[in-house]
Amino acid sequence: MxxxxxxxxxxxxxxxxxxxxxxxxxxxxxxxxxxxxxxxxxxxxxxxxxxxxxxxxxxxxxxxxxxxxxxxxxxxxxxxxxxxxxxxxxxxxxxxxxxxxxxxxxxxITDPLTGIYNRRYLERRLTDEIARANRYGMPLSVLLIDIDHFKRVNDIYGHQVGDLVLEGMAQLIVTTLRTTDIVARYGGEEIMVIAPSTPVKIAADLAERLRKIVENASFEVPIELDCDISALGVTVSIGVACIGPHTKDMQDLIQSADKALYRAKSEGRNRVVTGNTTDV
Structure with missing residues (x-):
C-alpha cells in the first residue's frame, strides 16, 4: 500500500x-x-x-x-x-x-481620437515642469496651437473628415517636434506643446517651423467617406509663452499663450505670436 x-x-x-x-x-x-x-x-x-x-x-x-x-x-x-x-x-x-x-x-492619460496626451495629463505634467523650472532657474515654454477655420472643415466636409484632420495634425506635430517636447490635446481643435528647457525665442522658432510644415502638408481623405476631395490642407495659428516674472504658475502661463493665440487669429491666422515678451 x-x-x-x-x-x-x-x-x-x-x-x-x-x-x-x-x-x-x-x-x-x-x-x-x-x-x-x-x-x-x-x-x-x-x-x-x-x-x-x-x-x-x-x-x-x-x-x-x-x-x-x-x-x-x-x-x-x-x-x-x-x-x-x-x-x-x-x-x-x-x-x-x-x-x-x-x-x-x-x-x-491618452486622448482616444488623436493618440496624444489628454488635458488631465497635460495639466499635471505642466505643473511639474513649472515647479522644476522655477526650482532650477531653467526656461520653460508652451505652444498653444489652433487649427484655422476648423469649424468650417466640420461644416463643409463633416465631422469624420474633421476627426481625420485633427488626428493627422496631432501625429504631424509629434513627428515634427523634439522627443523632449510633450504634446497634448488641450481641447477641441487646440493642441498644447510643453517645451522644457526652452527659451521663448527658440520656442517661437520651433513654432514657426511647425507652422510652415503644416501649411505645406495635406491630409488624405479616404474615398469611402464619399467627399468631394481626396486631400485637405489646413493652417494653424500658434501662441507662444514662457515662464518669467509675469507667468510663474500654470494658469498665468496658459493665459499668456491663449492671449498670444488670440492675437494670432485676430491678425489674420496662419502665424505665430509670442506673449509677454518681458518674460523672455
Missing part, C-alpha cells in the same frame, strides 16, 4: 511539474528579450530536470517503500511540485495584472 502511495505522489508531482510549464511558456511570451526572460528559460530547464529526476526516482526505488518514513521524499517531491506550480501561476497573473495596469494608465 505504501508503495502505491509513494509512486502516486511522485507521479502526481510529475504531472504538476508538466502543468507548471504552461504558465512559464505564456509568461516568457509576454516578456521582452533580456535577462528576465532568460531567467525564466533557466527555470524552464530546471523544471524539466525535476521531471526527469522524478521519473527516474520511480524505477530506482520501486518496491522500497515499506515504512511511513519512506514517504517523506515522495511527499517532499509532491509539495515542491505544488509550490512550483503555484509560484508560476501567481507570477503569470501578476504579469498580466501589471500589463493591464499599464494599459489602463496609458488610456487614462
Amino acid at each position: 505504501l508503495h502505491f502511495i509513494a509512486n502516486g505522489l511522485v507521479a502526481a508531482a510529475i504531472i504538476l511539474q508538466f502543468l507548471a510549464l504552461r504558465p512559464v511558456r505564456i509568461l516568457i511570451a509576454l516578456l521582452p528579450p533580456g535577462r528576465l526572460r532568460f531567467s525564466w528559460y533557466v527555470l524552464t530547464a530546471l523544471i524539466i530536470i525535476f521531471i526527469i529526476g522524478y521519473g527516474a526516482y520511480i524505477p530506482a526505488f520501486w518496491g522500497s517503500h515499506e515504512r511511513l518514513s519512506d514517504l517523506v521524499v515522495p511527499a517532499v517531491f509532491f509539495l515542491v511540485a505544488c509550490f512550483v506550480l503555484l509560484v508560476n501561476i501567481l507570477s503569470l497573473e501578476t504579469a498580466r495584472n501589471m500589463q493591464r495596469l499599464r494599459v489602463f494608465e496609458q488610456e487614462s
